[in-house]
Amino acid sequence: MVKEKLQPGEPEQPDRWEAQLRKGAVEMAALASLWQGRLYGLEILRFLETHSQMALAEGTIYPVLNRLKAEGLLTSEWVEAEAGHPRKYYSLTETGRDRLRQMAAAWTSFSRGLSRLIEPVVHEKERSNGQ
Amino acid sequence: MANETTMESYLTNLRLHLAPLTIADREEIVLEIAAHVRDSAEESGATVEAILNRLGPAEALAAQYRDGLLITKASRSFSPVVLLRATLRVASKGFAGIVVFFLAIFGYAMGGGFVLMALLKPIFPANTGIWLDGDGHFISMGMQFPTPGSGAHVIPGLWYIPVALIAGSLTLLSTTWAIRNFLRLSQRLRAKL
Numbered sequence: 001m002v003k004e005k006l007q008p009g010e011p012e013q014p015d016r017w018e019a020q021l022r023k024g025a026v027e028m029a030a031l032a033s034l035w036q037g038r039l040y041g042l043e044i045l046r047f048l049e050t051h052s053q054m055a056l057a058e059g060t061i062y063p064v065l066n067r068l069k070a071e072g073l074l075t076s077e078w079v080e081a082e083a084g085h086p087r088k089y090y091s092l093t094e095t096g097r098d099r100l101r102q103m104a105a106a107w108t109s110f111s112r113g114l115s116r117l118i119e120p121v122v123h124e125k126e127r128s129n130g131q
Numbered sequence: 132m133a134n135e136t137t138m139e140s141y142l143t144n145l146r147l148h149l150a151p152l153t154i155a156d157r158e159e160i161v162l163e164i165a166a167h168v169r170d171s172a173e174e175s176g177a178t179v180e181a182i183l184n185r186l187g188p189a190e191a192l193a194a195q196y197r198d199g200l201l202i203t204k205a206s207r208s209f210s211p212v213v214l215l216r217a218t219l220r221v222a223s224k225g226f227a228g229i230v231v232f233f234l235a236i237f238g239y240a241m242g243g244g245f246v247l248m249a250l251l252k253p254i255f256p257a258n259t260g261i262w263l264d265g266d267g268h269f270i271s272m273g274m275q276f277p278t279p280g281s282g283a284h285v286i287p288g289l290w291y292i293p294v295a296l297i298a299g300s301l302t303l304l305s306t307t308w309a310i311r312n313f314l315r316l317s318q319r320l321r322a323k324l
Contacts, residue, residue: 040170058186059191059192063198064199066200078162086166088162
């Protein structure tokens with residue numbers, strides 16, 4: 001586990017900032033992966049990797065799922081599989097769907113606003129690439 | 132075979148560190164992690180050691196489960212014991228938690244003090260309440276045994292009871308509300324990657 005504390009005066013590293021950003025999004029990502037239907041833990045990890053390049057540490061997703069379930073946003077069921085052992089499938093509850101809709105709306109307006117804000121920065125990069 | 136032993140010892144360790152959870156919750160977590168390791172090994176052909184490494188130490192994994200559940204439960208609880216335990220857990224990770232922990236103790240002590248005064252006022256009416264000196268200046272609030280001399284006295288009247296009860300309840304409620312919000316916030320910020 002990486003220590004979270006930042007010493008005063010120490011500049012924040014870009015990778016640290018990115019890690020914080022992803023931390024804030026992990027709940028929404030986990031909920032979003034279940035929007036289309038039930039998945040088990042490993043499928044959620046793979047789904048996030050392929051659809052959002054969001055590579056989570058494997059030990060992270062399970063406690064998060066457990067907590068989201070305790071909050072009533074997810075339900076789970078054990079399903080016998082051909083693999084010979086049962087798998088724990090998660091699905092969204094109605095509360096979970098509502099929460100995800102709220103999160104998606106907040107996220108969209110937030111990211112639109114920020115994209116507008118950094119437009120000049122992105123354009124400058126494009127121009128210098130074009131020369 | 133070696134793989135099975137490695138996995139068993141990891142799961143035993145995990146079970147051990149999940150001890151504060153109910154047996155049902157604990158076994159379900161262990162089953163799920165076991166299924167993850169088997170599926171992951173089958174899918175990627177990686178060794179059990181490599182997969183367990185990616186999961187991180189059993190102790191750390193268990194701690195993430197425990198913290199998550201403790202704080203989730205506490206952020207909906209009204210019990211000072213549950214709330215203070217969860218705050219203490221957060222306090223072990225950073226300065227803000229320590230400050231909130233002491234503010235919480237202060238809030239509970241103050242709220243509890245008000246309520247206690249309201250309850251004791253009918254029993255010791257001349258000793259409990261707001262104290263003034265001989266010139267009518269405020270000295271203190273609370274109980275004094277024996278009553279101090281030199282004209283110091285309690286403002287008379289049983290109005291003190293409802294006022295202290297309301298002040299106490301408001302202090303306790305706002306303390307509870309503040310801790311619960313702090314715990315929710317800390318959880319959002321602390322979800323680990």
